[in-house]
Amino acid sequence: xxxxxxxxxxxxxxxxxxxxxxxxxxxxxxxxxxxxxxxxxxxxxxxxxxxxxxxxxxxxxxxxxxxxxxxxxxxxxxxxxxxxxxxxxxxxxxxxxxxxxxxxxxxxxxxxxxxxxxxxxxxxxxxxxxxxxxxxxxxxxxxxxxxxxxxxxxxxxxxxxxxxxxxxxxxxxxxxxxxxxxxxxxxxx
Amino acid sequence: xxxxxxxxxxxxxxxxxxxxxxxxxxxxxxxxxxxxxxxxxxxxxxxxxxxxxxxxxxxxxxxxxxxxxxxxxxxxxxxxxxxxxxxxxxxxxxxxxxxxxxxxxxxxxxxxxxxxxxxxxxxxxxxxxxxxxxxxxxxx
Numbered sequence: 001x002x003x004x005x006x007x008x009x010x011x012x013x014x015x016x017x018x019x020x021x022x023x024x025x026x027x028x029x030x031x032x033x034x035x036x037x038x039x040x041x042x043x044x045x046x047x048x049x050x051x052x053x054x055x056x057x058x059x060x061x062x063x064x065x066x067x068x069x070x071x072x073x074x075x076x077x078x079x080x081x082x083x084x085x086x087x088x089x090x091x092x093x094x095x096x097x098x099x100x101x102x103x104x105x106x107x108x109x110x111x112x113x114x115x116x117x118x119x120x121x122x123x124x125x126x127x128x129x130x131x132x133x134x135x136x137x138x139x140x141x142x143x144x145x146x147x148x149x150x151x152x153x154x155x156x157x158x159x160x161x162x163x164x165x166x167x168x169x170x171x172x173x174x175x176x177x178x179x180x181x182x183x184x185x186x187x188x189x
Numbered sequence: 190x191x192x193x194x195x196x197x198x199x200x201x202x203x204x205x206x207x208x209x210x211x212x213x214x215x216x217x218x219x220x221x222x223x224x225x226x227x228x229x230x231x232x233x234x235x236x237x238x239x240x241x242x243x244x245x246x247x248x249x250x251x252x253x254x255x256x257x258x259x260x261x262x263x264x265x266x267x268x269x270x271x272x273x274x275x276x277x278x279x280x281x282x283x284x285x286x287x288x289x290x291x292x293x294x295x296x297x298x299x300x301x302x303x304x305x306x307x308x309x310x311x312x313x314x315x316x317x318x319x320x321x322x323x324x325x326x327x328x329x
């Protein structure tokens with residue numbers, strides 16, 4: 001085994017697409033490149049604290065919360081994964097996107113790193129329900145990746161944030177706010 | 190389950206890859222999923238409604254209904270599954286199979302991704318097991 005550390009990326013580890021990337025535009029090289037851009041000063045993220053902050057701020061937003069605000073400093077990518085209405089069932093047309101993520105996570109550039117799946121909704125519907133549904137959907141993506149797509153479960157975390165962190169804050173009901181963030185949490189172990 | 194909508198281009202590529210899967214080339218998860226959606230979409234809608242992507246539920250469902258699903262679906266499932274297994278084995282085997290070449294040709298290179306990039310540039314490994322592992326792992 002090569003147990004050397006991957007040399008951290010030089011540029012500040014930010015690559016946030018303007019909007020979620022649809023399956024037809026996404027390829028695994030793009031995923032690998034985006035998610036490999038590590039910052040030397042990447043903060044450590046405590047997923048339990050993210051969940052705590054999300055639960056304590058239903059309807060109020062979490063972008064300025066101490067732990068959620070740290071996520072912007074990490075290498076990440078937005079993807080679009082569609083679900084059946086009010087359900088945790090991933091739409092078949094999004095299966096390929098989940099497969100692409102799996103391929104990227106199995107590549108040597110990323111295979112020793114931990115990732116966080118963050119599920120977001122738009123503000124349509126009840127905020128509390130949105131939070132719960134987004135957590136369940138993030139869990140469903142994690143489950144697919146760690147079972148069907150054989151990513152080791154100890155490398156993947158899932159958290160839902162409901163409508164509390166819109167990418168288009170001026171239009172909280174906009175479809176662009178429904179998205180999945182895939183975030184590199186740093187080297188495992 | 191809603192209608193399977195796939196890009197015909199992606200599906201075509203996936204089909205071509207499946208057709209060649211009996212050779213050394215292995216299939217990616219993304220292409221495996223696309224190939225299965227194309228070959229088994231109708232059967233999935235008929236026999237596996239409401240099942241999710243996780244826990245191999247759809248594959249298990251198709252296998253359970255093996256007598257009823259279309260022959261194209263069955264053969265695609267078999268070849269895709271075998272190809273994915275071959276790729277997984279190569280990805281795991283890479284580190285051992287390429288250890289020697291990495292030590293010889295990529296001395297001082299840090300990080301698995303950088304070592305792979307170095308090996309890919311090293312022509313002298315072209316005929317070895319390490320080279321084959323990289324190909325089968327889908328890392329070219």
